[in-house]
Amino acid sequence: MEPSKVKERYQALKHQGPTRSLARCDSTDLIPQIIPQNHINVHSNICSKAPEDLFDNRSTYFNGIDDDDDSQQPVSARVSSATITRQLSSTSLNQSRMSLTENGPLRIRFRPVDLSTILPMKENKTRTYVNVTNSKQKDYFNLLSDELILSILKYLPRASLAAMAQICRRLRSLTYDPSLWCRIDMSRKHIETCYLRDVLLRGTIILKMYQTTVHGNSIYSPNRNTWFTKLQFLDLTLATISTDCLLSLISACRSLRKISLETLILNSLIFEKLALNPQLDTLNLTMCSGMDLDCCSILTGQMRHLRYLNLGWTQLSEQCLHYICRTIQASIEHLTMTGFRQAMTDECVENLTRRAVRLRVLDLSDSSLITDKSVTSVLRNCLHLEHIAFSRCYAIAPITYASLKQLRHLNSLDIFGVVDQRGLEKLNSLLGSSIILNQQRFSYVARPTYGVRRTAIWGLRTRP
Template sequence: MKQGGLKKPAPTAKTEESCDKSASVDCRPRLKRRKISDSDEKLNESVTDGNKRRWSAVETDVEPEILEDMGVGMLEDEGSCDSQKTQKRSLEQESEPSPLSETVSEPNSNEVRLQPAQQDRSLDYRKSNELGEDFFLYRRKQTMHHKGQDAFLKLSDELVLMIFRWLPKNMLVRCALVCKRWQRIAYDEVLWTRMDLGSRTLNPGSLGHVLVRGTIILRLAQAEVSDPVFFSDCPLLTREVPCKLQYLDLSMAVISEEGLADLLNVCKNLRKLSLEHCTVSDNVCAAIGQNHNLDVLNMSACYGVTQSCIKSILTGCRKLSAFNVAWTDLPVAALNTLCTELPTSIQRINISGCRKTLNDNHVYQLVNACPELVELDLSDCTTLTSETISIVTQLDKIEYLALSRCYGIAPSAYLQLSSVSSLMYLDIFNLMSEQSITNLQTNLPEVDVNKFLFSSVARPTVGIRRTSIWGLRVRD
């Protein structure tokens, strides 16, 4: 009796039905069958009884169902296997439901409900078995492409630039991130000529990014500028890009002395500058003196103004036409330097607030140094006397004179101003009664008395206007 005669049986109808069920859940057992030799066939024929019952060489009482669960089966001859396969196909064709019944019938509770994705995979696998073992279906997800044309490609750079002029500055920065062409157009100097950053807080280095764009008019009134003003790699510091700033308003801005000095050191072309209520130093004033074309300078209420500061400014800025140093608490030495070294181009000056330092001699020196004066403000200088009126009458082009709260000047002395034909406005607040002012107005019919409460000498803004400095718009 040969041990090799025991072969793995062919799959029965029941096993194939279980395989079909398992294939739906992507379980694919592959049953292998080895061909039975001729000697084995003879042995099987000799041991078969009259009822054609197969008798195995190895007797066993194990039921076929248990063997099927273990993955093995009893051997059958090829003829019986072929007949069983044919019978199975006929049963499957008879029991195959119609498409309509498949859609209506409900699955059994024992069957596993497949998800749509699993059903697709099992369907692809069944198709692959029909086509071949090495065939596999894979469907790639199609990506959606937005088809269209860029309308800006049809426009010239000049037209795109005109469109960008309507955008605010923060939107221009975002447009510069779109492409290289938009970046080149968005950073054009025409779009960054005017900047209004008043009452804002600037992060360190932000001012450098603004000035690199070619800004000419910049308003920083009441702004807070953080240190450092420029980073070490800023093109303005390395002289790769020149600073084109000409009009700068720093009135009441919060900025350190070092930051102010760094800012003014890169500005060589300033024409009008306002540092009202800022703290200055010798380095700051030395940087101001480098602007030889400076025309208007407002330093009212500044702290730290010394004689060296005044000398540095007047030495470098010989084209000044308007200078405001009101309420800077100038010492006597600084006043002497101011009144004797002022350039002859000065037409408007404000030295108010020198309560105990400014005297008649200073006024005399000032009139001799600046014979072209048009506006003169000497308010709150309590040490002045009536002689000052006699000195002022020597100015042929004077139009505005302010002597408010100069208590040392007698009211009758103002009648001498009738000889000055060019005088148009006279401010003498808190000096006379209403009746005295009326009599003075009668003697000076061509002069408006007490019309302006505050002086406008060298100030960037007058009144409630905050969208322009020195008559120039700061917003597009």
């Protein structure tokens, strides 16, 4: 409504006095009810049933309305969002409650609003309202200790933790706690190197990246080039990662204990960085490529604490294979050297068993050139052997395997593809019940996952 019309209506109503006695508080009037000066109770003509405390909590101050007539002034006026400055003459409305001076503020008492006339209401449903201003709601979550919150957060996935870190500073510091990021599973995902760097900087100890694709060439930040992670168990089986990115990842590790680089492309620089991890005892190099004589010299010369080594189906030259067999560390206990069909010979097996006297598991499957002499070398040098595999070694006579009964600790023998079921029954009768035939079809040496436990690497559980 325009100000001129408001003023005209105000002039018409100010001499009229109260028109009706309200049974309830009404919010539809454009202009509040006018209270004459002679009324003692200022609320009597506004709402006869409303208590005085209800109006005391709904008051405000603003400048009054300038009126041309110096006679009787109203005690209430329409409240709007605009600031209207008008001159008021001195009028005494209620000596006990309100006082008004010239050019002074006028205290306005507001009537409660009935929201049922404004908001629609569904059928057969009652609406309840909560006074948010006066209610004292407590944040019980913030009253919890950090230990309790951490015990709750450990059940959340990593994506939820990243979202909670953006709420407040306290949750950010709690969600970055190393105990929540020590076991990470990023299998079958596409990630950037910056995200991988952030995860490692949060104190990750166990990291599974099975079939993970890493985009980028380096995990180092341009402003921070020297830092080391707490990573101890790393699974990069069947991962898609560039050689430069792999080199930067290995360079940031000094506490590695077990690592799987299955199917990756390697070079001598990567082996030099791996040798800087003195606690490294498990290395899975199945189906890796790019290994030359320098890599083999670092493998056998500088990694002195290796116990589990898998070189199955690696694209090693005959020279590299012979070098490894001559210089392998005596600390090796589990060794897999499968797939060297035209490179592995009886001489290699003799040198190998003479060096690695602590062997407990040996897999020489798919070696087509080895003969009965290799079995004799194993009997003479590997006295602590518990499991051995000669699968698809066709140059060895089946009856020769019966001599393996002399090994006191031997409990399993795998000779898949060598004899038929009838020959297995006869050989089983010769070996006795203490040795089980054809128990494991595939090698499990140094591999992070084997069997049905696909959510764990080397027996340690991970979480996505």
